[in-house]
Amino acid sequence: MNTKPTSDNASLVLAGADLDLLELALGGAIDNAFSVRDGTRVLTDAENTPLAALTPSGADGVQTATARQQFHVGQSAQWDANLRRPARDVKMCTTGDVLAVAITDFPTISDMKRVQQAIAERPASSVLWLILVGRQSGGIDSGPEGPALVRAATALAPEGSITVIVPWSAGAAPVELTIRDLEPSSSNFIRRVLSGYGADDVLDVASTRPEEDKRLIAELDNAWRHAAGAVYPKESLDELESLRASGAATTDGLVVLLSGLSGSGKSTIAHALSAELPARLGRRSTLLDGDEVRQMLSAGLGFDRESRELNVKRIGYVAGLIASHGGVAVAAPIAPFAGARSYVRAQAEANGRYLLVYVSTPLEVCEARDRKGLYAKARAGEIAEFTGISSPYEVPDDADLTIDTSVTAVDAAVDLIIHAIEMG
Ligand SMILES: Nc1ncnc2c1ncn2[C@@H]1O[C@H](COP(=O)(O)OS(=O)(=O)O)[C@@H](OP(=O)(O)O)[C@H]1O
Numbered sequence: 001m002n003t004k005p006t007s008d009n010a011s012l013v014l015a016g017a018d019l020d021l022l023e024l025a026l027g028g029a030i031d032n033a034f035s036v037r038d039g040t041r042v043l044t045d046a047e048n049t050p051l052a053a054l055t056p057s058g059a060d061g062v063q064t065a066t067a068r069q070q071f072h073v074g075q076s077a078q079w080d081a082n083l084r085r086p087a088r089d090v091k092m093c094t095t096g097d098v099l100a101v102a103i104t105d106f107p108t109i110s111d112m113k114r115v116q117q118a119i120a121e122r123p124a125s126s127v128l129w130l131i132l133v134g135r136q137s138g139g140i141d142s143g144p145e146g147p148a149l150v151r152a153a154t155a156l157a158p159e160g161s162i163t164v165i166v167p168w169s170a171g172a173a174p175v176e177l178t179i180r181d182l183e184p185s186s187s188n189f190i191r192r193v194l195s196g197y198g199a200d201d202v203l204d205v206a207s208t209r210p211e212e213d214k215r216l217i218a219e220l221d222n223a224w225r226h227a228a229g230a231v232y233p234k235e236s237l238d239e240l241e242s243l244r245a246s247g248a249a250t251t252d253g254l255v256v257l258l259s260g261l262s263g264s265g266k267s268t269i270a271h272a273l274s275a276e277l278p279a280r281l282g283r284r285s286t287l288l289d290g291d292e293v294r295q296m297l298s299a300g301l302g303f304d305r306e307s308r309e310l311n312v313k314r315i316g317y318v319a320g321l322i323a324s325h326g327g328v329a330v331a332a333p334i335a336p337f338a339g340a341r342s343y344v345r346a347q348a349e350a351n352g353r354y355l356l357v358y359v360s361t362p363l364e365v366c367e368a369r370d371r372k373g374l375y376a377k378a379r380a381g382e383i384a385e386f387t388g389i390s391s392p393y394e395v396p397d398d399a400d401l402t403i404d405t406s407v408t409a410v411d412a413a414v415d416l417i418i419h420a421i422e423m424g
């Protein structure tokens with residue numbers, strides 16, 4: 001996590017586990033009282049979008065957050081708005097005694113028996129079937145585990161139970177954002193959070209699993225090795241196993257560059273694409289998102305032509321490295337200049353495949369969205385050299401795809417890109 005002061009107020013940039021904590025707090029699952037370092041007033045995501053405002057700190061350094069706007073949400077199963085509901089809404093739907101079943105891992109046959117038993121012992125209880133999934137480090141919901149767990153657990157929900165997806169702060173402990181008295185790794189964290197959903201009692205299925213089950217699960221990998229050992233010699237088997245463990249397929253590297261005006265939808269599409277790739281093409285990806293890159297890789301660079309060219313070239317260089325090892329890089333800078341884009345193409349094509357997506361959403365639409373309030377500032381002359389207003393955007397003549405998000409929905413945009421990747 002890093003901090004980044006803005007002109008009108010200081011902000012704290014959140015990622016991963018911190019975003020989950022914030023979502024839990026704003027949704028009413030935990031006391032929305034934060035301790036942050038002095039002077040911090042706005043909590044933003046890594047794309048610099050303001051998510052919550054903090055009231056000034058009291059004497060004990062505790063501040064209260066109020067939501068500014070919806071979080072960025074992904075497209076895959078764990079972002080289903082019908083299931084990812086705020087704690088305070090869920091609480092209203094329960095009556096009487098509430099048993100919460102916490103699902104953090106793929107339920108086993110014996111887990112389900114214990115669940116049925118616990119439910120049978122409390123016939124009058126409302127049952128909450130709570131699926132705990134957190135963001136992962138590679139992006140909002142990169143990696144196939146979260147959506148797969150949600151699909152499996154949803155299909156197994158006991159009859160009459162209320163299924164809810166709980167954003168889970170399972171990652172590293174937050175550095176600068178803490179929630180009063182709560183340490184995410186502590187054993188009572190799960191109970192404290194789930195009590196926010198109305199739970200009187202919690203059955204934490206995976207952590208109460210019998211030792212025998214744990215042993216059998218651990219042995220499954222050995223069983224696979226044993227069976228495969230009858231087919232392959234050791235040399236093949238070792239290689240196959242490491243491929244299996246890394247999830248890597250024997251596929252070519254790929255760079256997808258989304259270029260377009262600020263607010264055109266590059267970042268939204270990039271996240272959705274990254275979330276879909278594991279399930280649709282069996283590939284994980286590395287996101288190189290505009291603002292995020294500028295906070296790290298290109299920290300200190302401005303928005304004059306030379307700085308932008310350098311920024312985009314750096315992105316191209318890193319994307320090329322990712323592709324050189326068979327990885328997928330999804331990059332979403334404005335990339336307004338043809339010269340720097342052709343450098344990205346060269347880096348990508350030297351190491352794999354390249355797909356240039358021009359996100360052609362008209363300026364008027366981007367400006368009306370003004371997610372970050374930057375167009376208003378640019379019009380007022382408070383930001384110089386703003387793309388589309390006071391700095392040019394050179395429309396690509398080599399785009400593989402052109403997508404106007406004022407007429408194409410996010411899902412459709414992702415479908416178009418995946419189709420283009422499949423077509424080669
Ligand atoms: N002068 C000016 N012009 C354009 N954009 C500006 C400017 N100042 C700050 N910002 C914010 O920076 C984000 C664009 O950074 P990029 O790295 O994508 O730009 S570039 O490719 O280097 O041109 C862009 O983010 P996105 O909205 O995600 O595109 C803006 O939030």
Ligand SMILES: Nc1ncnc2c1ncn2[C@@H]1O[C@H](COP(=O)(O)OP(=O)(O)O)[C@@H](O)[C@H]1O
Nearest residue numbers: 261262263264265266267268371405408409410
């Ligand atoms: N079809 C669409 N595709 C992408 N974004 C859309 C679409 N329709 C509306 N939006 C909204 O437009 C805004 C685009 O912002 P963002 O993805 O950050 O753009 P950029 O990264 O190009 O600056 C978001 O608030 C998003 O919800």
